[in-house]
């Protein structure tokens with residue numbers, strides 16, 4: 229028996245740490261595990277993936293998990309992201325978990341893949357309320373641990389503590405993460421997984437991405453495709469400008485690393501939503517605090 233879990237998140241959300249916590253929790257149960265992330269020269273907000281293999285026998289597979297039993301989507305805006313493609317390869321009767329604030333039932337996905345089970349939970353909302361940050365590594369690992377049903381809450385807690393200690397988090401933050409993990413674990417139910425093979429590719433591929441078992445990183449083989457990459461899809465929070473408070477000081481315009489702000493005739497900024505990646509530098513730097521944040525919500 230081998231369970232393969234693939235995590236899709238955005239840089240800064242904790243996908244790599246989630247895969248490690250899950251692996252360590254399963255290891256604490258006496259199982260054989262392997263975990264690894266994949267990301268390139270990515271920035272905060274860019275799609276990243278991480279993998280955990282769990283087995284009662286040897287784990288001899290390596291590399292990208294192409295045919296997961298469970299896919300954990302840490303931000304619902306990744307569902308139709310052409311470079312992440314989280315739906316690819318999910319096994320028949322596998323589970324797609326989506327961190328969602330809307331409680332959406334994801335009808336579109338269930339129509340396209342009636343053979344998989346979809347589970348949702350508002351991990352970000354719980355993390356903001358219990359930890360005070362939208363970092364959901366512990367919450368995602370707890371959700372995955374509960375879904376696969378091989379890990380007890382005790383092993384999960386021990387894994388959260390050891391992995392977060394290794395990252396240098398202070399005791400208070402670790403305890404808040406343990407509380408978060410416990411709550412998520414208790415809120416979900418295990419799902420019976422089957423081992424049927426079933427591989428699909430989504431049709432949303434604007435350029436050919438090849439990532440074979442022998443390559444460590446993705447290769448883009450067609451030229452001139454950077455215009456097709458809308459970094460606006462990386463956003464977790466969207467900056468909103470209050471034009472009544474804006475003094476047209478142009479600080480945000482000067483600081484934006486993506487040139488995603490242009491100036492209107494009155495020198496007040498306008499956001500290019502296709503390419504604002506949600507780094508929130510403008511929000512932090514705006515002198516009169518004329519920029520607020522709104523969580524990105526997309527329905528599927």
Ligand code: SF4
Pocket residue numbers: 467483484485486487488489499503504505506507508509510511
């Ligand atoms: S959040 Fe602000 S600074 Fe960051 S990319 Fe968007 S507009 Fe630019």
Ligand code: SF4
Pocket residue numbers: 469473474475476477478479480481495496497513514515516517518519
């Ligand atoms: S930094 Fe704030 S006040 Fe200045 S132009 Fe930008 S939104 Fe307006």
